[in-house]
Amino acid sequence: EDKVVQSPLSLVxxxxxxxxxxxxxxxxxxxSLLWYKQEKKAPTFLFMLTSSGIEKKSGRLSSILDxxxxxxxxxxxxxxxxxxxxxxxxxxxxxxxxxxxxxxGQGTTLQVxx
Amino acid sequence: xGGITQSPKYLFRKEGQNVTLSCEQNLNxxxxxxxxxxxxxxxxxIYYSQIVNDFQKGDIAEGYSVxxxxxxxxxxxxxxxxxNPTAFYLCASSxxxxxxxxxxxxxxxxxxx
Numbered sequence: 172e173d174k175v176v177q178s179p180l181s182l183v184x185x186x187x188x189x190x191x192x193x194x195x196x197x198x199x200x201x202x203s204l205l206w207y208k209q210e211k212k213a214p215t216f217l218f219m220l221t222s223s224g225i226e227k228k229s230g231r232l233s234s235i236l237d238x239x240x241x242x243x244x245x246x247x248x249x250x251x252x253x254x255x256x257x258x259x260x261x262x263x264x265x266x267x268x269x270x271x272x273x274x275x276g277q278g279t280t281l282q283v284x285x
Numbered sequence: 286x287g288g289i290t291q292s293p294k295y296l297f298r299k300e301g302q303n304v305t306l307s308c309e310q311n312l313n314x315x316x317x318x319x320x321x322x323x324x325x326x327x328x329x330x331i332y333y334s335q336i337v338n339d340f341q342k343g344d345i346a347e348g349y350s351v352x353x354x355x356x357x358x359x360x361x362x363x364x365x366x367x368x369n370p371t372a373f374y375l376c377a378s379s380x381x382x383x384x385x386x387x388x389x390x391x392x393x394x395x396x397x398x
Contacts, residue, residue: 175327180325202383202384203384203385205386205387207389212391212392213289213375213389213390213391213392214328214375214389215389216386216387216388219385219386221384259327259328261328263383263384263385264384271382271383271384272383273330273383273384273387274330275320275327275328275329276327277325277326277327278327
């Protein structure tokens with residue numbers, strides 16, 4: 172069964188801490204992995220990863236993909252209260268019936284305390 | 286401003302009633318999607334449309350219906366056949382295929398009384 176699993180499901184840290192969020196997947200024909208940040212309503216796009224070992228970086232956020240071990244991590248350094256959100260991981264793949272699909276993990280809820 | 290709008294923001298419905306959730310985009314995207322989000326379950330795909338006048342069932346289509354008569358619009362009807370409709374509904378669109386970034390609307394929270 173195709174699936175995406177995120178861990179931990181929730182996390183509480185203090186401002187200034189560094190956090191690492193995990194996303195592992197099992198899909199038939201992998202095409203892409205996407206990270207989103209959701210603050211109460213619309214998820215907003217963070218990164219799209221398609222190649223192993225190439226880090227994507229945006230300010231204090233960075234992400235990397237390991238296609239051999241089938242996982243990605245999202246790192247947030249020097250966390251701020253504004254980083255509090257649900258972080259969603261999604262994997263795009265070609266299913267066994269040869270149709271494109273995108274499945275989401277359960278999300279990781281991050282709370283950053285002052 | 287380009288983007289996706291959803292209305293209403295909050296919707297209350299009595300059991301046995303059909304309701305329609307609106308989704309409009311002005312991004313000129315061909316593909317549009319409807320997701321349902323429940324606590325602890327991430328996003329699950331209800332229906333999607335890759336082109337006008339065509340749409341396909343997603344993983345949890347039972348009790349829902351859609352139409353795609355215009356490129357900009359992809360309304361979702363939650364019918365009385367949907368057994369557990371209380372949820373947060375998100376609409377999204379994308380320019381490319383399945384594997385690319387999707388842009389999301391602000392969502393509609395549906396509560397069945």
